Amino acid sequence: MIKAVLFDLDGTLADTAPDLGGALNTLLAKRGLPPKDMADIRAVASHGAAGLLALGAGISRGDEGFDEWRAAYLAEYEACFDRDTVLFPQISELLAALARKGIVWGIVTNKPAAFTDRLVSKLGFAAPPAVVVSGDTCAEAKPSVVPMLYACEQLGVAPQECLYVGDAQRDMQAGRDAGMKTVLALWGYIAAGDRTEEWPADFAVSCPSDIEALLG
Structure with missing residues (x-):
């Protein structure tokens, strides 16, 4: 019997790509680089700052200057992290259904707690999460x-x-x-080239209401 449903945050519960991408494009503009299309941003948004900086600036973790780029990106995201982020369609209805069934829910995300804690309080969930685990809550983050x-x-x-429930490998x-x-969660930030059929998923669903159907 399923007693709890845990969710990833970015690309699963909430559409955070507009703010993640907005911060990236603001930073790129300040440094004289061209903006990135939202379609390209969505494909890597689940990979956080590292994925976005690789897309926008061609810089990767371990490269010289990466830490400075990351700090600058997070400063831009700080200014807009809750501007355009919204829950995906049907999420509120799903969480209400879980509450009716007596199933608790929570969040396990790699997003830093500095953003997670404030964003969760602003998203207007139909029922509050029973637990929130951010990327820096524990000594290790997913895929651990x-x-x-x-x-x-x-x-x-x-x-x-x-x-x-999540949208990344x-x-x-x-x-x-x-x-x-x-x-x-097939509605999430999945790139066209991702071989999702090789990911260790027991189920793949196209919309949140399908999860309620899985629970019976």
């Missing part, structure tokens, strides 16, 4: 199982009693390795 198991401990449920890997059932 550490934040997944921490969330279970906080909820008092076994991993086998959880669904984990690391989400599916972390959930599977932790012993949860995994659900791939």
Whole structure:
């Protein structure tokens, strides 16, 4: 029996790409570089600052200057992180349905807590999350199982009693390795070249209402 549903945040619960991309394009403009199309931004948005900087500036973690670029990007995101971000369609209805069924829900994201905590309070969830685990809550982030198991401990449920819903390969890997059932959110930030059929997902759903159907 499923007692809890855990979700990724960016690209699963909330459409954060407009603000993630807006911060990137503002930074690129300040440094004399061309903006990136939102379609390209959406394809990498789940990979956070590192993915966005690789797209926009061609700079990767470990490259000289990366830390400075990342700090500058996060400063731009700080100024707009909640400007255009909204819940995806049907998310509110899904969370209300979980509450009616007595199923608790929570968030396990790689987003830093400095942003997660403030954003969660502004999104207007139909029912509040029972646990929120950010990328820096634990010593390790996804695809590690550490934040997944921490969330279970906080909820008092076994991993086998959880669904984990996410839109990235690391989400599916972390959930599977932790012993949860995994659900791939096909409405999320998935690139055209991603081989999702090779990701360790137990289910793939095209809209949030499909998750309620899985729960019966």
